[in-house]
Amino acid sequence: MTSPVRALWDAPSAAPAPPRRVWRDWVLVGVIPPLAFLEAALRPDVPWRWLWAVVLAALVPTLLWRRIRPLTMLAIAFAVGSVFGLATGGDPQLFTTAYFLILLYALTRWGSGRAMIGGGLIVAGGILVSLVYTAPNPSDVIGGIAVVVMTSTLGLALRWRAGERARELDRVRFLEREQLARDLHDTVAHHVSAIAIQAQAGITVAPTTPEAATDALRVIEGEASRTLDEMRAIVRALRRDGETTDASELAPTPGVPELRALADGAGPAVDVRVDGDADALPPAVAATLYRIAQEAVTNARRHARGATRVDVRVRMDTAGVRLDVRDDGEGAPSVSPGFGLTGMAERAALLGGTCSAGPAPGGGWAVTALLPRTGWTS
Known part of the structure; x- marks a missing residue:
């Protein structure tokens, strides 16, 4: 088999899985049989019209299983119709x-590649069977094929659209989980x-x-209180259902001014210096700088053996902003992130930037983050 046919043959059923039955199915089952008998009564010129009405009414229940057994239901309907036509x-x-x-x-919308x-x-x-017992009319044949192709194409189009929507939702969920993981870790x-x-x-x-x-x-006690406050702020943000939330209920987003607070706490002394206009930074950029610096200082306090000092430098210019965090501890080899x-x-x-971490020349550990201005202005 050629590659496209092989790909179609191996295609799984549509995802997400279809609903088993909805209210519209019962409406179709209840409406189609009376319509078939009404049409038979109004069209006396149709041969075997009453028998055809009975057959069509008997095949209507196949609509109830068309999503979960599309190929089987299609085969039953077309087989019975072809045999009765012969x-x-x-x-x-x-x-x-x-x-x-x-x-x-339903077959092209929900079925697997093999089923299609x-x-x-x-x-x-x-x-082909219908051509056996009727004289082929080119216009009728072309019209019938066109209807079949259009119906199949509609099913495939809606199938692709639903799949694309599901993939987009999965991507959004993944990004939200990543953001939540970063926030929990950094706070x-x-x-x-x-x-x-x-x-x-x-001790x-x-x-x-x-x-x-x-x-x-x-x-x-102070650190525990701050942890609870930040956890509550995260939980409140996650549990919002679209209603307006009072700004006082949410903790302010940390930024460059809050970098001074990193000097508090035990461990090596932290010296923070900021060169440039910190107020000109967008909130997202300022929050990113703070979180990266916070994580770097935390790592220095936990892992830098013999460190007595941690320098935090923020430099802003027309090209962007640069963050350097370096400790004077013992040199450490590269580690897996x-x-x-x-x-x-x-x-x-x-934000279109980069962040690297590794042993610093002359000893210690250095973290460098570069956030180009184009990354937050585009």
């Missing part, structure tokens, strides 16, 4: 037979790390300096 020696001329097109639509190929062969066979992990450091320091000094242990507990390093790189990439 037995009566005439083509079913009742317009009610048009509901067979619903079965064809099999259904196409069945429909082609039905057309909760930062404060929990500070709590752990203070707890270790408190160390408690036997000799109880006052220092008390100070550590106060810091732990964890959630923190991955989150920093993702945040920078969202």
Whole structure:
């Protein structure tokens, strides 16, 4: 088989899965049989019209299973119609037979690739059988084929549209999960790390300096309160259902001015310097700078052995903004990126920038983020 045919043959059923039955199915089942008998009564010129009405009414229940068994229902309808046409020696001329097109639509809309190929062969066979007992009229044949093609194309088009919509929803969900993971890591992990450091320091000094242990507990209490506040802000943002939320209920987005607060806490001293007009930065850029710096400082406090100082530098110019975070700890080899390093790189990439981390020349660890102005103005 050629590649396109092979691809169609291996195509799975439509996703998401179709509903088993909806109210419209029962409407069709209830309306089509009376229409078939009404048409038979109004068209006395149609041969075998009452028998055809009975056959069409008997085949209507196939509509109830057309989504979950599209090929089977199509095969039953076309097989019975073809056999009855051969037995009566005439083509079913009742317009009610048009509901067979619903079965064809369901096949291309919901069926697998194998089912569509099999259904196409069945429909082609039905057309050929109809030519056996009726004199072929080119215009009728071309019109019938056109209707079949249009119905199949409609099913395929709606199938592709639904699949594209499902893929877009999956992509949006994935991006939202990534953003949530970054926010949780950058907020909760930062404060929990500070709590752990203070707890270790408190345990160390408690036997000799109880006052220092008390100070550590106060810091732990403050970090825990801030963690709860940020967690509540995240939960409130996630649980909003489109209604207007009071701005006072949401915590302000951290930015460059909040970088000074990174100096608080145990561990190596943090020196923050900002060159340029921080107020000119868009909120998204300022928040990204803060989160990357926060993660870098947290990593330095947790992992930089022997570090006594962490320098945070922010430089802004016409080209963009640059963030450098460097500690003076012992040199460390390159490490595989964890959630923190991955989150920093993702945040920078969202604004068209880059973020790198690794051993610094002369010792220590350095984190560098570059956010070009074109990334947040486009």
